[in-house]
Amino acid sequence: MDPNLERLISLHDLDIMIADLSRNDIRKEEEKLGLSPDEAQKELRQLRKELCNKIEKRLLARYDRLASRYGNAVVPAIQSRCSGCLTRLPTAMCSDPNRNERIRTCPTCGRIIYWAD
Amino acid sequence: MKNRCYCKWNLMSTDRSSAIAELLDIVPPFDERRKSLLLTALESREQAGATVVHESISMPHCRSILVDDFEIVLGRSKKGVGWPEEKVELVILFISPVTPKSPEEHTQLIKQFADRIKDGGAEKIFAAEDCAELAELLDLDLLDGG
Numbered sequence: 001m002d003p004n005l006e007r008l009i010s011l012h013d014l015d016i017m018i019a020d021l022s023r024n025d026i027r028k029e030e031e032k033l034g035l036s037p038d039e040a041q042k043e044l045r046q047l048r049k050e051l052c053n054k055i056e057k058r059l060l061a062r063y064d065r066l067a068s069r070y071g072n073a074v075v076p077a078i079q080s081r082c083s084g085c086l087t088r089l090p091t092a093m094c095s096d097p098n099r100n101e102r103i104r105t106c107p108t109c110g111r112i113i114y115w116a117d
Numbered sequence: 118m119k120n121r122c123y124c125k126w127n128l129m130s131t132d133r134s135s136a137i138a139e140l141l142d143i144v145p146p147f148d149e150r151r152k153s154l155l156l157t158a159l160e161s162r163e164q165a166g167a168t169v170v171h172e173s174i175s176m177p178h179c180r181s182i183l184v185d186d187f188e189i190v191l192g193r194s195k196k197g198v199g200w201p202e203e204k205v206e207l208v209i210l211f212i213s214p215v216t217p218k219s220p221e222e223h224t225q226l227i228k229q230f231a232d233r234i235k236d237g238g239a240e241k242i243f244a245a246e247d248c249a250e251l252a253e254l255l256d257l258d259l260l261d262g263g
């Protein structure tokens with residue numbers, strides 16, 4: 001897998017964790033378990049910053065633009081469709097055995113696509 | 118309907134990172150690439166604050182675009198796993214998918230485990246003699262365990 005794609009997936013996972021720790025319901029349950037959502041969120045933001053330093057600026061800008069527009073910048077392809085906008089992806093893109101070896105985007109919504117299978 | 122889980126009764130690993138990797142290893146749909154990315158996500162959460170939720174119980178968890186269903190893996194250790202400052206004898210690892218409803222379902226799962234652990238529940242859990250009993254005490258269906 002393209003190392004930049006791996007970093008973007010990890011960035012997306014970090015962003016979800018950071019966002020989750022802002023949700024009152026999740027914070028409440030974590031606090032009940034003795035965890036510290038505020039501190040965890042602060043640390044995750046720091047990890048995010050460190051990860052961003054390892055991602056090409058141009059890609060990061062694209063990721064941020066997509067994330068602010070859609071809420072999710074990276075999505076899996078499911079049954080040859082972009083799981084963000086559900087549009088069928090070009091056959092050549094899906095059948096390429098090296099499809100995860102470079103950054104691919106959905107021709108319709110522009111989200112960054114990866115293949116899990 | 119109950120959530121399904123995998124279970125490993127005797128964890129070989131004695132440190133956090135290896136224990137998480139050992140548990141991810143027993144989930145059939147995870148290939149090496151996905152395992153490595155999920156390990157990164159779960160470890161980031163642990164680095165941000167260890168998820169020891171009760172004496173000897175840790176609960177590494179996250180939501181990730183790398184799974185399309187809830188993946189729950191239980192790990193029991195007699196030797197104890199350094200997490201890293203506290204010794205953990207039960208690991209409840211879970212990864213929730215990223216879907217519109219999943220934040221609520223993820224919260225529900227955290228609550229489900231918290232409810233099972235509290236008020237003496239942990240003692241019963243530690244008295245479980247095998248994966249099947251452990252899964253039942255956590256209100257899960259066991260898919261595979263040994």
Ligand SMILES: [Zn+2]
Nearest residue numbers: 082085106109
């Ligand atoms: Zn799309």
